[in-house]
Amino acid sequence: MREPAPTTPSFGLMAEFDRPERLMESVRRAREAGFRRMDAYSPFPIDGLAEELGFRDRRVPRLTLFGGVFGAAVGYGMQVYTNLAFPIEIGGRPLIATQAFMLITFELTVLFAVLFAIGGMLALNRLPRLHHPLFDVEAFHLASADKFFLVIFSNDAMFDPGKTRGFLEGFAPVRIDVVEHTEEPE
Numbered sequence: 001m002r003e004p005a006p007t008t009p010s011f012g013l014m015a016e017f018d019r020p021e022r023l024m025e026s027v028r029r030a031r032e033a034g035f036r037r038m039d040a041y042s043p044f045p046i047d048g049l050a051e052e053l054g055f056r057d058r059r060v061p062r063l064t065l066f067g068g069v070f071g072a073a074v075g076y077g078m079q080v081y082t083n084l085a086f087p088i089e090i091g092g093r094p095l096i097a098t099q100a101f102m103l104i105t106f107e108l109t110v111l112f113a114v115l116f117a118i119g120g121m122l123a124l125n126r127l128p129r130l131h132h133p134l135f136d137v138e139a140f141h142l143a144s145a146d147k148f149f150l151v152i153f154s155n156d157a158m159f160d161p162g163k164t165r166g167f168l169e170g171f172a173p174v175r176i177d178v179v180e181h182t183e184e185p186e
Contacts, residue, residue, distance in 0.1 A: 003039075004155035004181075011133040011181050012038075012153040013164050014140070015173035020046045023148035026171045027052045030152065033167065037156035041134075041143040060120050067116025068109045075108030076101055137177045151179065 004011055017023045020042060027040055031052060040049055079101045087095055122128070134140050134151065143149050150173075152164055161178075168176050 003037075004153050008154055008181065010154040010161065011179040012151050012156075012159070013161070013168060014134065014137060014149055014151045014177045014179050015168040015171060016139055016142075016175045016177070017148040017150070017171075017173055018146075020148055022171065022173075023150060024049060024052060026150050026168075026173075029171070030150070030167070034158050035152055035156050037153040037159075039151050039153070041140075041149040041151070043144050043146060043148075046148075057124070059124055060117060063120035064113050064117040067120075068113035070116070071108040071110070071112025072105050074112065075105040078108075079104060131182075133179050133181055136182050137179055139175065139177070147174070 015026065017026065023040055023042065024046060027038070027049065030038060031054065036054065038053065040046075040053060042049065080096055083095045083097075134149075139147065140149065150168075152159060152168070154161075158164075165176060
């Protein structure tokens with residue numbers, strides 16, 4: 001888990017930058033300084049940002065593979081069961097006709113792979129999420145327009161509010177905000 005639990009008083013510190021290059025440099029220097037629990041927000045994809053953040057999650061591809069294998073087994077098994085439970089002799093055709101079963105098997109392979117990929121992505125990102133502590137920061141809406149944000153989470157081993165603020169000030173950000181946990185609005 002990358003983000004701090006809602007039981008902690010502080011969510012973290014967020015620095016705002018005006019250019020993607022400054023965000024990339026800040027992330028790189030924060031990783032070099034030993035920070036590991038952080039995230040970046042940008043209005044567009046920045047090439048290499050995920051790697052700089054240390055994002056190397058392989059769970060969604062594995063879930064997709066598992067979903068595909070599960071779908072193939074369900075598709076093939078369903079046809080085998082149906083033909084054995086309710087046999088119909090047609091022109092000497094075998095009850096288990098592998099070549100004839102491939103179309104449905106392929107379709108269910110694709111269907112389950114896609115469903116597992118989408119479901120896994122949503123579950124691993126804890127979505128849908130109607131409220132996030134960053135939404136309470138006044139300038140965060142600019143992350144979808146023209147600003148770039150780096151958040152260092154409070155559950156990082158090196159996080160100390162004063163020292164981390166001083167560290168972020170060394171990057172000369174536009175501003176630094178303290179992000180607090182808040183209750184979800186009803």
